[in-house]
Amino acid sequence: MSSNNKTLSDIALSVLDLVPIQEGKTATDAFRTSADLARHVEALGYKRYWLAEHHNMPGIASSATVVLIGHIAGSTKSIRVGSGGIMLPNHAPLVVAEQFGTLESLFPGRIDLGLGRAPGTDGLTAMALRRDLRGDVDDFPKNVQELQYYLGPVDPEAKVRAIPGQGLEVPIWLLGSSTYSAQLAAMLGLPFAFASHFAPAALQAALKIYRDTFQPSEHLKEPYAIACVNGVVADTDSEAEKLATTLYQSFLNVIRGTANPQQPPVDSMEGLWSQNEKYAVHQMLRYTFTGSPATVKEEIEAFLAETQVDELMFASHIYEHKARLRSYELLAELAKK
Template identity: 85%
Template sequence: MSSNTKKLKDTPFSVLDLVPILEGKTASDSFKTSLDLAQHVEDWGYKRYWLAEHHNMAGIASSATVVLIGHIAGGTKTIRVGSGGIMLPNHAPLVVAEQIGTLESLHPGRIDLGLGRAPGTDQLTAMALRRDLQGNTEDFPKHVQELLYYLGPEDPEARVRAVPGQGLNVPIWLLGSSTYSAQLAAMLGLPFAFASHFAPAALMAALKVYRDTFQPSKHLQEPYAVACINAVVADTDAEANKLATTLYQSFLNVIRGTAKPQKPPVESMEGLWDASEKYAVQQMLRYTFIGDQATVKEDLQAFLDDTQVDELMFASHIYDHQARLRSYELLAQLGQQA
């Protein structure tokens, strides 16, 4: 699939914010820095700002995803704001439609609804969210179609409708880390976003399935694919590599099953992980772009050549807020260079 048809300067850039809770800080601090980041990336030309639903994680403050979408949309003017994603098994589709319909009514033309089929947490917490695990991920296609109906054109015959919601035609995206959602997105003619920032293995297979089986729909005429990747950009490679140790520590916690607040960078990861842990982290972070502008530009263009995705979405585990802002600013400049 290698080709030079897509260039960084022609590719929209977007942000996935996991709303990290920093060591020694609170969720309230996280919400302030997230809004500040959103306001900056809006000025720098990013297309959309997505927040992801996670539960029972000491280092992530985005559990009430819809509330945060409202917070970010209310403090910005033009950037699209949405979910990357809402974990549909945790919610009744009608409730999601009403919430998203409310957001779209408050911020017309700016809301995206990205849907995932994982619980965004462990089984015990999933049970606490839903009270039982009946009708879980197997109902996902049916629930997606329900949402398409609730947020679709007005139906005067409807016995149940989303108010607000019906008639607003909020864009619905399917998110995935395997080929399952790629296939469903293709079948329904919906845009697709792949979580290659933590599950890189199936990216190429999912993109192929999505493009090969895509059915044009009233929502979308041509396939539209986004890849979410990690980026840590700084003024020098050395600085970026040091900042990236926060990312490594976060993923080390994932592998160990320990939920901890985001930790500051360290001089070296030696002694913090063993060889097998290091390998596991590196596998999860295969699509991670670390370095100065020149380094990252070359690597990102190669990624674009290989994947031919329509949009790049960047997640950034950087402890210091000013350094995180600088990373997104440097990325934005890359996207604007000829």
Template identity: 70%
Template sequence: MQDHKEKKLTDTAISVLDLVPIVAGKTAADSFKNTLNLAQHVERLGFTRYWLAEHHNMPGIASSATALLIGHVASGTSTIRVGSGGIMLPNHAPLVVAEQFGTLETLYPGRIDLGLGRAPGTDQQTAMALRRDLVGNVEDFPRHVEELQNYLGPVNPNARVRAVPGEGSNVPIWLLGSSTFGAQLAGMLGLPYAFASHFAPAALHHALKVYRESFRPSDTLQTPYAMACVNVTAAATDAEAELLATSLYQSFLSVIRGTARQMQPPAQSMENLWDASEKYAVQQMLRYTFIGAKATVKEQLQAFLDDTQVDEIMVASHIYDHNARLKSYEILGEIMNGK
């Protein structure tokens, strides 16, 4: 493993995860406008990729039709990679995913990523409403990943079922996860791996270890490539950032309570909004959340990079005010560019 002092933020790819939040008092249409505006903003700042995540039946998240939104963002940008973080494969037939992403790759060549997850991205009842059949389950995930690889791989005129468009496109496939299952599968298949440490931090180090140790070179990847997602709220001062971050805390508090709602404005204090056990639970989920002014966030991110030795950092910024969100990524861009 590399010496922990060798990797620098300025040499590390930084990317964006957008959950397309619907903020209180606004609509999904507003969210879509903000998403494209943010993508154009971070493209100018030099970020590597812009991913959107599939969620369903959540009043505060508008990214349910993920492939459509990827097309929306790709059509309004020109250089940044755009993809899924991720498509929840149990909800979809692999052929449909291959055709969708083959179409996206045909429209925006060399810019599309396909990140795959094995969770449904929703509650159990909604998962049943989404299912293409009633017999499949997450244990089919490895087989479906390989099926998808075949559809997007080299053209095979003799195949009984072909993805058109899709075949020959070789859209890069990433495996996503919050446990060691996806890490081991990504390693065995020689695929890049992204860990969801922005909400499920517990298994991060173990998963990275499993991924690196189980990695087998493939036609698409010769050495392990690991990415981790974190939350960042950056502002002019530590105090301002802490205030902005209360929207993130409220969102995760709603998850814990099972009372999903639109993103709430910042709160002057969280003490009257959660009890001690709820506060602890939120803080555990948000262990890899970096909040503060530029110097503070830079120090926190560098420590995270030293600790994990990941190849890329993906950043989610759950901020109520769109302009403040733009500013947070701007500060992050300055850190990334050594300013």
């Protein structure tokens, strides 16, 4: 760790986009606004723009994650574009290597490959994706190493190669919401990103394990950690609080197991959730920074002091596109102060 008082101006800022489908709109609309957001944050100096693989969710349009990465990379010029993440159990490592080898060949030096070990969906849909659910706990580490091999130096003796892919050394990140991937990332000497935007409980434990057990590799000499958090920033606290009700409704859907498109903000959540549901949503959203720039700056600085992460990746469930653009703009301005 570089210091004990890391501030916003010391770290990189990035974006996680779930490509939300809004009530009354289509996936086409979602793709258009995502490309516009990517261009906007690129101009603001954000480092990377990641898209997450989800399936069978009416409110999320990022199921064909690789196709969308190509769309976003083709709509921008310099920002790194990648997966946050590709859910490796759903795919053969060779296929992933070929896909990301193709992306890296199209957009050299701009592609990140973030890997998760969850299916990103329910059990029935996972079965439909994979056709069977056989496997054991060792599959993920083996599949990650197989992927590293396909994207690594050319092996003249190899009977199976990723073409394009071999020799391209696309950066691989391990993603997690528990300590498991933190241990694996440390063992393999890979960068690590934690999903504290929906699974805050294990963040500190995962970061400690990752840093304490990190083994330097040809990919990375020192540990490098991203924390993904939620950010809803507006000109005033009250405006931001109203915008955040879209986020609360999204997570209320998760808790209830209901599938709805992204909902517009409401004046109050009272009557929409029970006390138990309210508590559960706020537990999941512990690392959500909501408010005016002055309010969130103080909270984010406290989070950085606590975690010492190297990069913050902001997810934003803001319904109105202009308000979402403004939120990322205000966050970028905070980092320059």
